[in-house]
Amino acid sequence: MNNPAISPDLTAHLEWCRVHVDQVIDRRLSTRDKQADRLVEAMRYAILGGGKRLRPALVVMACEAAGGAAQTALPAAAAIEMIHTYSLIHDDLPCMDDDDYRRGRLTVHKQYDEATAVLAGDALHALAFEILADCGGPDIVREVAHYIGADGIIGGQMDDLLAEGIITNEQHVSFIHLRKTASLITASVRVGGRLGGTTSAQLEMLTGYGRDIGLAFQIVDDILDEVGSTEQLGKTAGSDRAQQKATYPGVIGIEQSRQRAAELCAAAKRAIAGLGPGADQLVALADYMILRDR
Ligand code: GRG
Secondary structure, rough: OOOOOOOOOHHHHHHHHHHHHHHHHHHHHOOHHHHHHHHHHHHHHHOOOOOOOOOHHHHHHHHHHHOOHHHHHHHHHHHHHHHHHHHHHHOOOOOOOOOOOOOOOOOOHHHOOOHHHHHHHHHHHHHHHHHHHHHOOOHHHHHHHHOOOOOOHHHHHHHHHHHOOOOOHHHHHHHHHHHHHHHHHHHHHHHHHHHOOOOOOHHHHHHHHHHHHHHHHHHHHHHHHHHOOHHHHHOOOOOOOOOOOHHHHHHHOOHHHHHHHHHHHHHHHHHHHHHHHHHHHHHHHHHHHHOOOO
């Protein structure tokens, strides 16, 4: 992460999370039998080939904000990254957004084939729940399942596809983005908070934070798709416009979109003000969400 707007403290903490989460992922994906070689290779290609690791960092930082140790959160953080990666693999398929590039290289269905991509996504999804059951138990499993199901990212994805080519408004776009993107980000901080031993009042603060930075994150993603380059983003720039997606810049323009993202970032920081200095990294990460350039 070479963005000068990011503090050295946050850079170091994100790097710590990335290294340790990748170790957990690497271990979980290296003890398979020979028959599953192609599948595991595709899973590893998808998940270990890049990505900012923001959601696992949120799990770790929320755990710390609630008073827990970062190490405690690592398996769950790895599981959340597996769910995120599965959603990207499926999102890139020809029947969804049909993208050729992700994380700076060919998408899984382009590198392998469609069936392998579907199965690699499914297997990452399943493995994530196996890990969450071991490290979090039934409450966390139920909660994550809820946030990524029909009321969460899958429902949001459905509406995103249905909204293509339709003239829409800010309220509709925010309804899509909150489920498509903010749901998993909210689940990440809630899981971390629970593992850190959060109180229910703290969990509500984290939920408000997740919702606000989640929406801000997707607004910035919409802006970057318009103004960024394919090299910078590691995925095809301009694809939202090409596919006539419902986006913030599409309904309120770039400048107002930037303003909305900044307002949401401020609201997210207010939401966790009651968590005290333990939440400093979450505050810094909220700023990063709107300053990011990829
Ligand atoms: C189950 C058939 C089937 C499809 C599922 C759930 C789903 C399809 C798609 C999820 C929707 C989605 C991809 C939302 C976009 C969220 C987003 C901006 C992702 C990119 O996140 P980054 O920038 O990616 O954090 P990296 O690569 O850095 O991890």
